[in-house]
Amino acid sequence: MSAEASVPTVGAEASARPAAAATTRERRVPLAAIVAGAAAALFAVGLLVWGNPVPADQPGFWVIVQSRSVAVATIALVAAAQALATVLFHTATGNRILTPSILGFDALYTLMQTALVFVFGMAATQVEGVGKIVAQSALMVLFATLLYGWLFSGKRANLHVLLLVGVVLGVGFGSVSTFLQRMLTPSEFDVLAARLYGSIGRGNPEVLPWAALVVAAIAVWAWRRRAALDVIALGRDAATSLGLRYRREIVVLLVVVAVLVSVSTTMVGPMTFFGFLVAIMSYQFVSSDRHGQVLPVAVLLGLATLLGAYFVMQHVFAAAGLVSIVIEFVGGLAFLIVILRKGLR
Amino acid sequence: MITIEAVDKHYRATRALGPVDLEIASGGLTALVGPNGAGKSTLLTIVGRLLDPDSGRVRVGGLDVVTAKPRELAKVVSILKQENHFVARLTVRQLVSFGRFPHSQGRLTAADREAVDRALAFLDLEGFEERFLDELSGGQRQRAFVAMVLAQDTEVVLLDEPLAALDMRHAAAMMQRLRDAADELGKTIVLVVHDVNFASAYADRIIALADGRIVASGTPEEIMRPEVLSAVFDTPVDVVEHGGQRLAVYYRPDAVPAAAGTGSASASEH
Numbered sequence: 353m354s355a356e357a358s359v360p361t362v363g364a365e366a367s368a369r370p371a372a373a374a375t376t377r378e379r380r381v382p383l384a385a386i387v388a389g390a391a392a393a394l395f396a397v398g399l400l401v402w403g404n405p406v407p408a409d410q411p412g413f414w415v416i417v418q419s420r421s422v423a424v425a426t427i428a429l430v431a432a433a434q435a436l437a438t439v440l441f442h443t444a445t446g447n448r449i450l451t452p453s454i455l456g457f458d459a460l461y462t463l464m465q466t467a468l469v470f471v472f473g474m475a476a477t478q479v480e481g482v483g484k485i486v487a488q489s490a491l492m493v494l495f496a497t498l499l500y501g502w503l504f505s506g507k508r509a510n511l512h513v514l515l516l517v518g519v520v521l522g523v524g525f526g527s528v529s530t531f532l533q534r535m536l537t538p539s540e541f542d543v544l545a546a547r548l549y550g551s552i553g554r555g556n557p558e559v560l561p562w563a564a565l566v567v568a569a570i571a572v573w574a575w576r577r578r579a580a581l582d583v584i585a586l587g588r589d590a591a592t593s594l595g596l597r598y599r600r601e602i603v604v605l606l607v608v609v610a611v612l613v614s615v616s617t618t619m620v621g622p623m624t625f626f627g628f629l630v631a632i633m634s635y636q637f638v639s640s641d642r643h644g645q646v647l648p649v650a651v652l653l654g655l656a657t658l659l660g661a662y663f664v665m666q667h668v669f670a671a672a673g674l675v676s677i678v679i680e681f682v683g684g685l686a687f688l689i690v691i692l693r694k695g696l697r
Numbered sequence: 698m699i700t701i702e703a704v705d706k707h708y709r710a711t712r713a714l715g716p717v718d719l720e721i722a723s724g725g726l727t728a729l730v731g732p733n734g735a736g737k738s739t740l741l742t743i744v745g746r747l748l749d750p751d752s753g754r755v756r757v758g759g760l761d762v763v764t765a766k767p768r769e770l771a772k773v774v775s776i777l778k779q780e781n782h783f784v785a786r787l788t789v790r791q792l793v794s795f796g797r798f799p800h801s802q803g804r805l806t807a808a809d810r811e812a813v814d815r816a817l818a819f820l821d822l823e824g825f826e827e828r829f830l831d832e833l834s835g836g837q838r839q840r841a842f843v844a845m846v847l848a849q850d851t852e853v854v855l856l857d858e859p860l861a862a863l864d865m866r867h868a869a870a871m872m873q874r875l876r877d878a879a880d881e882l883g884k885t886i887v888l889v890v891h892d893v894n895f896a897s898a899y900a901d902r903i904i905a906l907a908d909g910r911i912v913a914s915g916t917p918e919e920i921m922r923p924e925v926l927s928a929v930f931d932t933p934v935d936v937v938e939h940g941g942q943r944l945a946v947y948y949r950p951d952a953v954p955a956a957a958g959t960g961s962a963s964a965s966e967h
Contacts, residue, residue: 448784578803579802582785585785586785587783587784589776589781593747593771594795594799595768641785641786642785
């Protein structure tokens with residue numbers, strides 16, 4: 353209460369302490385990042401070389417490694433895209449329960465694919481290549497931005513309402529998709545199904561470099577904006593007071609999330625809980641909630657989890673097709689546990 | 698210096714504020730008082746560009762709060778709202794360091810660290826720097842938020858009910874620190890206060906709002922009068938002097954002398 357106790361000169365002696373004081377509770381490189389990175393690398397190498405029927409000294413060995421590398425790269429890209437998308441989505445929406453998938457981003461993708469085939473028929477499948485993928489992604493991004501940008505702006509942004517609306521929309525998109533699919537010819541449906549239920553085993557080497565480019569560009573962008581992301585996570589009022597155009601930042605983030613989800617869904621189909629699982633694990637494991645720590649840890653954990661799951665399922669249980677089912681099961685359980693423990697906050 | 702010209706704000710059909718014209722000179726502590734729903738917080742959040750007015754202009758330090766670049770504005774005016782709930786788990790030092798974002802865009806320089814340390818020291822938070830916010834008491838947490846706003850080092854600091862949820866000791870200490878910030882750091886501090894007696898004891902200037910309009914403004918001596926307060930709050934208020942302070946007494950309307958209460962009837966007309 354005495355004015356003497358709080359004169360600013362006291363600060364001089366405080367600032368004499370080393371700047372490292374700021375980091376006593378956060379490590380420069382989180383332990384989780386090192387462990388997850390090492391595990392991811394190990395599983396990746398394991399997936400490439402383990403159980404190779406050709407001995408390592410013959411040229412055939414490398415042919416097999418090369419063909420497997422498409423699958424490994426696909427897994428890595430999907431993991432990174434899902435991890436980034438979920439963490440950025442949590443930052444944009446100011447909560448850690450919702451995920452893009454729970455709010456129907458995936459279902460929106462399914463609906464758009466179905467609608468394309470429904471409207472243009474087989475013609476939609478004739479055109480192949482990067483241009484079409486770009487056009488599809490652009491449409492997806494446009495819809496997601498309009499829909500969720502509207503949902504998350506203004507006074508409606510109550511978490512319970514959002515969750516409800518999101519789930520209803522997701523189910524609605526799904527039902528409309530199913531309805532449209534019923535009216536397709538069997539051959540059209542066949543084409544659509546092949547596109548919707550992409551899998552790691554049927555990775556598309558043509559799309560891979562482009563997808564990698566997009567995910568890498570977004571990762572670099574997110575890393576460079578990590579300080580601003582920390583501020584955005586403080587919410588509208590604090591972020592605005594600190595000089596950010598909050599609404600524009602949110603829209604940009606939602607666009608980025610939509611791009612990541614569409615990349616991931618294009619490659620392996622919908623995944624509801626994987627991103628959530630990875631995100632909550634990384635929040636647990638890092639000592640600080642800064643994006644400079646959370647983002648790398650989330651990506652590396654995503655890589656380790658998905659690559660590890662494939663490695664184990666393929667080489668231990670010989671049931672690689674079950675990976676997504678197991679991951680969704682574990683992720684769904686984690687989702688329920690978090691909701692029951694923390695409630696909707 | 699804050700200039701407010703013909704600002705008004707409607708919620709649905711009801712007018713929440715205005716039209717308000719007001720000038721707040723540089724320096725000193727200005728308190729906004731008034732009954733619930735008078736538009737105090739609305740006015741403060743409009744000046745702090747967290748809310749866009751329906752019409753009118755607000756300029757702070759020569760910048761129009763609606764059209765100026767947010768980043769430039771963030772170096773001139775900072776605002777702290779009453780409710781601050783963050784998803785992220787932050788230490789006190791991390792929180793206060795956010796105040797430097799407009800200056801450093803996240804890359805703290807030596808000067809930024811010094812400013813953070815100064816703000817921490819100014820609010821007696823040394824020793825708590827590495828505590829997480831959820832490990833602090835309400836008073837300490839409120840001090841940490843104010844430290845963040847001071848670290849932002851803006852000429853104008855806007856605070857929405859900084860005393861909410863503080864007990865007597867912490868509320869008085871907080872007001873004393875804000876007084877010091879105005880006197881020693883030369884800040885222009887505008888705050889919404891629920892308790893007029895705090896405004897009376899610490900502010901240089903009191904602005905009273907009722908029904909979205911400014912009904913009185915002036916020094917504490919000019920505002921802390923039975924007839925003025927009775928009209929503003931639409932309830933009988935007596936003012937007593939004790940130890941050089943003017944204090945409003947209103948706890949039992951039936952115990953307020955009739956002379957004080959009469960102001961209510963005539964002044965509440967407008």
